[in-house]
Amino acid sequence: xxxxxxxxxxxxxxxxxxxxxxxxxxxxxxxxxxxxxxxxxxxxxxxxxxxxxxxxxxxxxxxxxxxxxxxxxxxxxxxxxxxxxxxxxxxxxxxxxxxxxxxxxxxxxxxxxxxxxxxxxxxxxxxxxxxxxxxxxxxxxxxxxxxxxxxxxxxxxxxxxxxxxxxxxxxxxxxxxxxxxxxxxxxxxxxxxxxxxxxxxxxxxxxxxxxxxxxxxxxxxxxxxxxxxxxxxxxxxxxxxxxxxxxxxxxxxxxxxxxxxxxxxxxxxxxxxxxxxxxxxx
DNA sequence: CGGCTGTTTCCTGATT
DNA sequence: TAATCAGGAAACAGCC
Numbered sequence: 529x530x531x532x533x534x535x536x537x538x539x540x541x542x543x544x545x546x547x548x549x550x551x552x553x554x555x556x557x558x559x560x561x562x563x564x565x566x567x568x569x570x571x572x573x574x575x576x577x578x579x580x581x582x583x584x585x586x587x588x589x590x591x592x593x594x595x596x597x598x599x600x601x602x603x604x605x606x607x608x609x610x611x612x613x614x615x616x617x618x619x620x621x622x623x624x625x626x627x628x629x630x631x632x633x634x635x636x637x638x639x640x641x642x643x644x645x646x647x648x649x650x651x652x653x654x655x656x657x658x659x660x661x662x663x664x665x666x667x668x669x670x671x672x673x674x675x676x677x678x679x680x681x682x683x684x685x686x687x688x689x690x691x692x693x694x695x696x697x698x699x700x701x702x703x704x705x706x707x708x709x710x711x712x713x714x715x716x717x718x719x720x721x722x723x724x725x726x727x728x729x730x731x732x733x734x735x736x737x738x739x740x741x742x743x744x745x746x747x748x749x750x751x752x753x754x755x756x757x758x759x760x761x762x763x764x765x766x767x768x769x770x771x772x773x774x775x776x777x778x779x780x781x782x783x784x785x786x787x788x789x790x791x792x793x794x795x796x797x798x799x800x801x802x803x804x805x806x807x808x809x810x
Numbered sequence: 811c812g813g814c815t816g817t818t819t820c821c822t823g824a825t826t
Numbered sequence: 827t828a829a830t831c832a833g834g835a836a837a838c839a840g841c842c
Contacts, residue, residue, distance in 0.1 A: 776817090
């Protein structure tokens with residue numbers, strides 16, 4: 529018996545509150561829905577994993593979560609975080625959104641007109657524009673009541689766009705998008721290898737966690753293993769993630785040709801079945 | 811509901 | 827000694 533524990537293995541720890549992969553799109557649930565007096569600085573606690581991201585060991589190199597910075601000072605990464613939050617919280621249909629249009633800094637985002645939002649995200653753009661303007665004008669008290677806010681957005685947008693409701697808001701969680709234009713930089717890269725790839729391709733988010741050893745060959749090195757695990761854990765809303773466990777998942781990719789073995793510690797290589805990492809094929 | 815996929819968790823043992 | 831690697835085994839979540 530290799531693994532040793534057999535079917536009778538019991539959980540050595542209390543049952544986890546939410547197993548990995550059980551990530552829900554609903555941010556305003558459970559006790560997190562209402563943080564008393566959630567002021568701007570407190571808000572990250574109310575967001576899934578926000579606090580852990582803020583405390584990411586990469587420290588100074590990494591910016592804090594988007595909620596702790598005024599929109600005009602957002603980095604591209606903050607913009608993505610905000611976009612992801614909006615998709616999650618307001619159940620926006622990611623299929624409407626051309627994510628490449630939002631590959632901009634906060635300053636650029638703030639200078640975008642409503643028309644440009646609509647161009648970038650259709651009817652969802654109306655919502656996003658409204659949300660952004662509210663954050664800019666009201667600061668983060670805007671989020672103090674998620675349900676109210678949602679209703680407000682709905683009202684506001686449907687005033688100008690009567691059928692926005694059915695065509696943009698989804699009734700259940702967002703699905704992974706299949707539009708090729710943004711598949712690589714997907715906000716919801718649900719697979720670990722895609723998450724790793726996107727991190728390698730996004731210097732803004734990478735914070736020196738991963739680096740290329742040989743860009744052409746697809747060889748990369750995990751520089752900050754613990755930070756990588758934390759980030760992945762945050763993505764999966766699992767604060768018990770460790771590099772040990774993450775690397776086990778990476779090793780499974782050897783079987784499927786997503787990754788190839790490299791005989792050096794913390795070094796991996798994209799395999800023939802991984803796509804989207806090559807410079808000339810982006 | 812069952813099967814499948816992609817992890818997550820845990821483990822033993824080896825290597826750096 | 828600690829971190830990491832290598833995989834087996836089983837549990838689990840989400841999807842079809």
